[in-house]
Amino acid sequence: MLQDALATGNFLVVGRVGMDFFPDPPGTRTRDATVMRVGMGGSAANTAAGLVKLGCKAALVTAVSDDAVGWYCEGQLDHYGVDRSYVKRVRGEYRTSLAVYETRIEEHQSVIYRNNAADFQMDAADIDAIDFTAYGAVITAGTVFAAEPSRSAAFRAFDKAKEAGLPILFDIDYRPYSWPSAAEAEEVLTRAGAMADVIVGNDEEFGFMAGHIDRGLAKARALAETSAQMVIYKMGPKGAITFADGTETRTGIYPVEAVKPTGAGDSFMAGLLASLSKGRPLKEAVLRGSACASVVVAKPGCSPAMPDTDELEAFLATHPGPTAAQEG
Template identity: 35%
Template sequence: MAQVNFKEGRELDAIVLGRAGVDLYAREANTDIADISGFDKYVGGSAANIAVAINRLGGSVGFIGAVADDAFGRYVQGYMEQQGINLDGMMVDNSGSRTSVAFTEMKASDCDVLIYRNNASDLTLKTEQIKPTYLQKSKTLIVTGTALSASPSREATLLAMQHARRVGTVVVLDVDYRPKTWRTDVDASIYYGIAANLSDIVIGNREEFDMMETVIAPGNQNDDETADRFLKGQTKIVIIKAGELGSRVYCKDGHQFEQGIYKVKAKKPFGSGDSFAGALIWTLTHGGSLEQAVSNGSAAAAINVSGTSCTEAMPSREELETFITKFEQAER
């Protein structure tokens, strides 16, 4: 692909950096948390979800992050190892931190998600854990933005991005903005701005780009102006997602296009962005065009929201191809 160049002959298609935790999903659909009888346990967290998404499609994936030295941390590691994800970059923190846990309702809209992140283990990631030799094994480094929200994870994340650029690894920023993990949008915009300028590809929704433009272009809602602003630095591709309106893709060379959604009956609103990013990067690292990658990402997102979990609802390559074929046949 002309926009970004992936190094051939590398052991891993991607290394994902960020949050791996536990998701507890409501067993009953369309039920308030107060009335739910129980929850089903899965591995979750944006970075872990993306890693599983790429792995499920047949890609080779590594991970950089931290979990607690407790039963949940061991559960997360065990699941990811069983999936075949390389955990050479995973740290076990024994300082008393806790692996992140999310409780969710199972609703297509107005879905309540309660995330417990007091002294979260993934934010204990340290600079000394970042190894250039590990990053050099991968075609891409995918950073999920929550890792920027606190020290020492913030410094470790920026260091990983700098090392990745130095060793020729393509850097992808999935904005993954969680307002409650930041003091203000101004604070967040400063660090996201630094991270975006270290990235070859930036993926976010309109609200996330609004946050990143808090200082430099407050009130801007124009996607064209946003893309132009972010493409002035190192970034070569900007993808702005707009939910049911699909997504807009902008390239540094002036090429741009839009991608619609694959309409399905959604069971939940979360997981779609992680599935999108995973299918996008898997396609690009396996020789697909940017248009194919964004289309596959949109299809994977649709498959995920029609499932009842995040990690276990990530499609295989066969499931993705079958879904797209059936959808295209139904549209004719």
């Protein structure tokens, strides 16, 4: 059962790690910056760091460039307690991803450097070296499917997870800049979604998979009825709809004064899964994931902003919310 697998609190996370730059102090435009702060980023690495901060175990499967930026990422994974036994170094012209983003909401700018991305060099042999029975569940995000050989490696991880009886947890995480075309992304992400046991995405991402945003909710519902055990349809400030066990549960959010839009989805996933691993009811777990997302958007950085258990409990104890669930 899904709950039994999650109760192990031990996750294998497949995806990218990167270096983030953001101007200091918060509110500074990149074009005006004289001081930049640095932190670990990358959706998979953020989720892994968030899980560990919340008392779980996480190992990351990826590739980094064999240079100072890649070594930085390795050091940061160590800092956050993420197992990097399956992080491979690659040489040549491949580079670890770099993100430059502003800690500001108005006219926010994110500039992502993904040419010759090192993480796309993860291959099937890297997956075959892993003992999947050592973990309780496999997590991946959509970006890992955007190019070869990473795409084939990710699907190999899905196959190995199924062979080992592990649930597959999939964050759609559609990033247009990573894909050769929207048509290819729709086809590949739909294939990945059909294999997943838990699917998390926002209204735009489900709409993209369905061919139009107006059909996104129906797509999420259909996945829950046909292949997935749980589907979470996020609607930004309107909250989320969770489809599981034939029911639809609507939840609100915890409003905060956001300083950036980045990192929310990664933190939501970490908070959700950590809460489920502790045996919390599904609705409560979704709300705790929403609280984690609110904590992260209210602070600079992505991995550095992920709350630990004490920070999450303090936020829940002192912050008003959640808001009432709204119609999609």
